[in-house]
Amino acid sequence: MSHGISIGIVGAGLGGMTAAVALQQRGFRNVTVFEQAPLLGEIGAGITVGPNITKILNGLGLDAAVESFASGTTTFGTNHYQTGERILFTERSLEEALKKQGALTRHLHRADLHKVLENAFNKEGDSLRLDHALEHIEQNDDGVTLRFANGATERCDVVIACDGLKSVVRDTLFDTQPPTFTGFLTWRGLVDADDVQGLDVVPHFAGYPSEGRMFARYPLRHGRQINWVANAYRPQATGEESWNDWTDVSEVLAHLGDYHSEVQRIINASPDGRCLRWALHSRQPLDSWTAGRVVLLGDAAHPMTPFYGMGAGMAFEDAAVLARCFEADNGDWQSAFARYEKARVARANKFHVKSLERGKTYMSADPADRAKQPSAGMAKEFVYNAMTVEI
Template identity: 35%
Template structure:
């Protein structure tokens, strides 16, 4: 039996792919109900093709937004468009799939439908994993003990499984915090309701917005200097006034959009170097537990879904030797996820340049670049074909 600790997007995707491969699986989720905090998520072609293989893409299409425009960079002060990518005409031609935006809760729900109800156990908070007679054993806060053939730690950035496996490495202060909010579409200006992913970039800050929930809401996520703020939690909140203060002096249209938001979330981005190892015997990691990354390439959920597909294929090919299968999974995934962690990290500096010669050079490069093609190594990747 394969035990997955964590019922978020990565954990449920792993359960869905494992179930599809005919392997027995149980998901242990600490919450009393499956839910996804946060708001928007970009479903790029590399994630969309895997969701289609799971048979959940048709259901997601009724809940998401297919983007017509992406990588639309705008100047902070007046909204001048520095570059924009025609996703409608190019994305499917290049990668066989479109790019979508969705509410995280909708994405979680459609993946959950690919997992049998009896395979999901709620209210189970794992506190430790130990090895007994070469088999991993999970311990829960209610005293229950569960033995498994394989354990997958998909329990997020504060992973208990990772903490039990490897020496603790403290996260570094990044100096950046993030705000997130939703604006009802009827309160949003027309430019924000377009089927576009727009990035406003300026000194020390940037803000991204796009429609989600079949166009019912506009998702905002913004990045600003953290000061002494260090809370890394998706449930922490700020005030609209604090959010507005960070973008004082920016284009009035953007300020009006922020003003229409409900209570914004706020969390610190803590910096973590890529892990050199994920797997210990028949225990491994997946998603944010393995490779937490800055969100500047919108690949966090996509990489967790890729992990899930590769993990299931490796275990299905070599079910008699799960330790070897997990080593193969790690070998395939660490180089790719580490690279995406690194390029996401570097993007914060590029987006936040102060006005001046470097900023003008960046803006000129944006006008010439084709990010959809330049990032083909991300969007064109097919983990199942790779295997």
């Protein structure tokens, strides 16, 4: 069935593109995505695609495309930050993962995941508009007007705001407080496997927590690259709420100088000695994501710290559920928005709070805390299937 309602999506990130694909697949043909960047593409870093995301990708028919970039991850572990010795090691076959969680966990390059979504989106009819940075949004009883930095003005029946961490839509239409610095600094890098030859990549995902610090690495693209992430709790630091500032590896090593030589080898192999720096900020969770004809999705609705690995997961889940709500209500946006909020706000806000707590436990001063299974408590969360959950 084809639905006539015109839907504007602001932001072609992971949430926006998933919503766009899911809506098109449900017969919504009048979907236009507005993205500020002049070119689509993603930042050079990896992402954990948990079973909750995989179920959505499978449901959208994208399993083969995703599998071409990454197989399922079967080994996970925690190593001692100085000696590199194994503290925890979990091995789970693909069959076991499918049986327990209904889908696989994979580790992907964000650009590859984004490309899969972009390829699945039907871009006919000017439905993807790049170089459209939203500056102003207003609405009346008939629709929503979007004004962009390039001078363009667009009118839609409804708008889904997927404009991420620094959402213009959220700041314009919702009662928000300024972001506060969580005290955590994060650095990320991507290294060619050839530049760290002989690296032991079992377990596939390896974490190295210490008091107030953490390092993790996992291979990408069938082992051709190694993605790494480091965290340090530095409440006295200041920084922009951004994740794409470049810095030198010396800054990371100043915080992780006593880490195992294998960790230092990976960090040092970062191309041009550079990596991405991110000062983690947090905002108050919102009780409602709807303002008239406009609804928030993903980081725009619930920008969370990455310690539960659920930021993208929540954006994918929001997108899948919202598309299903539009379909269930046959394009009646008021009912669809109400149904969406009912299905999503509590779950997303739970992770908003839990992710910061988890970071503190994972980097606790108590070694017993650090030795806890990083995925403890996650099993029941991964059973959630946004493609079938009651809405």
